[in-house]
Amino acid sequence: MREFPSNRLIRKGKGLKKQKAMVRADKIAAPSFTLSASRVQIVPLKGTSIYINNRIYRGKINLIRKSKEGVLITNELGIEDYVKGILCKEIAPWWPMDALKAQSIIARTYALYQQQFPKDKDFDVTDDIYSQVYGGRSSERWRTNRAVDLTKGRILIFQGKVFPAFYHATCGGATEDASQLWKIDLAPLKGIPCGFCKASPHFSWEKEISVAFIRQKLLEKGYSCPEDIQDIEIMTRNSSGRVMRVLFKGKDSYAEISGKDFRQVLGPNIIRSATFTITIINNTAFIKGLGWGHGVGLCQWGMYAMAKEGYTYTQILSHYFPGSQIGKAE
Ligand SMILES: [Zn+2]
Numbered sequence: 001m002r003e004f005p006s007n008r009l010i011r012k013g014k015g016l017k018k019q020k021a022m023v024r025a026d027k028i029a030a031p032s033f034t035l036s037a038s039r040v041q042i043v044p045l046k047g048t049s050i051y052i053n054n055r056i057y058r059g060k061i062n063l064i065r066k067s068k069e070g071v072l073i074t075n076e077l078g079i080e081d082y083v084k085g086i087l088c089k090e091i092a093p094w095w096p097m098d099a100l101k102a103q104s105i106i107a108r109t110y111a112l113y114q115q116q117f118p119k120d121k122d123f124d125v126t127d128d129i130y131s132q133v134y135g136g137r138s139s140e141r142w143r144t145n146r147a148v149d150l151t152k153g154r155i156l157i158f159q160g161k162v163f164p165a166f167y168h169a170t171c172g173g174a175t176e177d178a179s180q181l182w183k184i185d186l187a188p189l190k191g192i193p194c195g196f197c198k199a200s201p202h203f204s205w206e207k208e209i210s211v212a213f214i215r216q217k218l219l220e221k222g223y224s225c226p227e228d229i230q231d232i233e234i235m236t237r238n239s240s241g242r243v244m245r246v247l248f249k250g251k252d253s254y255a256e257i258s259g260k261d262f263r264q265v266l267g268p269n270i271i272r273s274a275t276f277t278i279t280i281i282n283n284t285a286f287i288k289g290l291g292w293g294h295g296v297g298l299c300q301w302g303m304y305a306m307a308k309e310g311y312t313y314t315q316i317l318s319h320y321f322p323g324s325q326i327g328k329a330e
Contacts, residue, residue, distance in 0.1 A: 014045065028065050038065045041076075049137055057136040058085070064122055074123045075136065079329065080148060082134065083108050087144035089133035090167075091300055096307035100147030102316045105326065106298055107132055109155040109165040112329055116162075156317060157327035158188050164297075165321065170202040171299035172275050172291020174240040175320065181260060181294060188321035189296060191240050196309075200301030202292035205272045211283045214266065218248075221265050223257055226250025232278045232285060242274035242295065297321065 020030065028040050042050055042061040049056045052073060059077025066072045086107045087093070087100065114131060115124040125131035156165045163186055166178065171194045178189035197203060211229045218225040228250045235245035235256065243259030263271040276289030291299075298320040306316045314326060 010040070014048075028063055028071065039063065052136075055136045055138040057138075062122075072122060075127075075134075079108060079111060080152060082111060084140045084145050084148050085134045085136045086111075086132050086139075087148065088139045088141050089135050091304070093141035093143045095304055097143070097147060097150075098311065098313040098316065099303050099307035100144055101151050101313035102298070102303055102307070103167075103300070104144075104148045104151045105154050105156060105313065105317060106165040106167055108151075108153075108329065109162060110167075112155060113162050113164045151313070153329045154326050155329045156188075156321055156324045158186060158321075158324045160327075162327075162329075163188065163324070165324075166294070166297030167300060168291075168293025168295055168297065169299075170197045170200040170291045170293065170301045171295045172197070172203060172273055172289070174295075175297065175299060176240050176242060176274075176295035177238070178296045180238055180240075180242070181296060188324040190322070191296075192320065192322060194299045194302045194320075196302035196305040197291070197299050199305060200291075202272070202301065203290060205289050205292070207270060207285075207287045207289075209266065209270070209285045209287065211280060211285055214285060215248075217265050218255075218257070223261070223265065224255045226253045226255060229280075231280055234276075234278065240275075240295065241290075243276060246278075 027034055028037055040063045042063070044050050044060070049058060050061050052061065057075050057077075058081045059075055062074045062076060064072040064074065083104055087103060090107065091099065091103050093100070110132060111125055125134075127134040155162055157163070164178075164184065166189065174193050175191045177191040178184040178186065211232075214232070215225050215229055225248055229248050230251060231249040233247045233249065234243050235247045236243075238244050243262070246257050246259060246262045248255045248257075257265070259274045263274055271287065271289070273289050273291040273293065273295060275291055275295075276287050279286045298317070303316050303320070306319065307313075311319075317324065317326065
């Protein structure tokens with residue numbers, strides 16, 4: 001264990017006891033040490049691992065004092081070990097090997113792309129859905145680790161550069177053009193007819209939501225809305241079938257919102273995708289949709305079906321990211 005940047009060694013040896021790290025004023029404290037430091041790094045001895053909140057992690061652990069109340073914990077490790085900690089969180093380890101290989105490559109690509117734009121100097125990516133869900137060594141499995149090893153250092157590139165290889169659970173028929181959602185205009189992310197995800201458990205979804213609840217959510221998030229919503233209509237869809245504008249009709253007034261904002265207002269796991277229809281019956285909105293996720297890039301359940309049908313990981317990746325190539329991480 002050491003403090004940096006001074007690199008002062010606090011303690012070295014086997015069997016560091018389980019303990020709770022806390023922040024007190026300007027100190028990081030644990031039963032075996034109290035330091036006037038903003039950062040403490042725990043470096044595992046070779047062949048050992050570190051447990052945090054009942055999860056095992058490879059690599060180094062940094063405890064960073066962020067405020068009087070909290071400690072930010074970061075895990076410092078190489079890209080290959082990081083990708084190993086992601087795969088089982090994203091897809092099932094019993095999926096065909098070519099699906100696991102394709103997922104390894106896009107997870108590695110996405111992480112290396114994100115690393116170019118650190119949002120915070122303390123870390124490159126978070127461990128949740130805002131980056132990629134990461135579970136450390138606890139979520140590694142033999143087959144997924146094997147897929148990572150077999151594709152070691154390989155990433156997707158376009159015109160010689162790493163690009164954001166987005167992915168999502170199920171596209172519901174066609175993938176989305178990234179430029180419809182973000183300021184990203186790239187040939188491999190323009191969207192394609194998927195044709196492989198019909199058997200996905202997420203291919204279609206339905207929700208019943210009271211019109212009053214929709215109105216309440218719109219107002220809470222600062223959107224305008226008629227007092228008496230009589231009808232909700234889809235005004236426009238884009239070429240992939242996703243909703244662009246939603247209209248709320250009152251008796252004497254109306255309001256509009258983008259399909260993307262409508263999903264965010266009600267929650268992306270309630271409105272699972274932007275491909276949906278709405279019917280109002282007795283003040284209840286019956287919403288039927290296709291797919292789960294933003295729809296950009298690779299459709300994971302489409303990838304699963306392609307691999308089951310015998311397509312290789314290179315064929316899968318060039319289907320979902322037209323014009324991309326497999327290159328080496330620098
Ligand atoms: Zn699909």
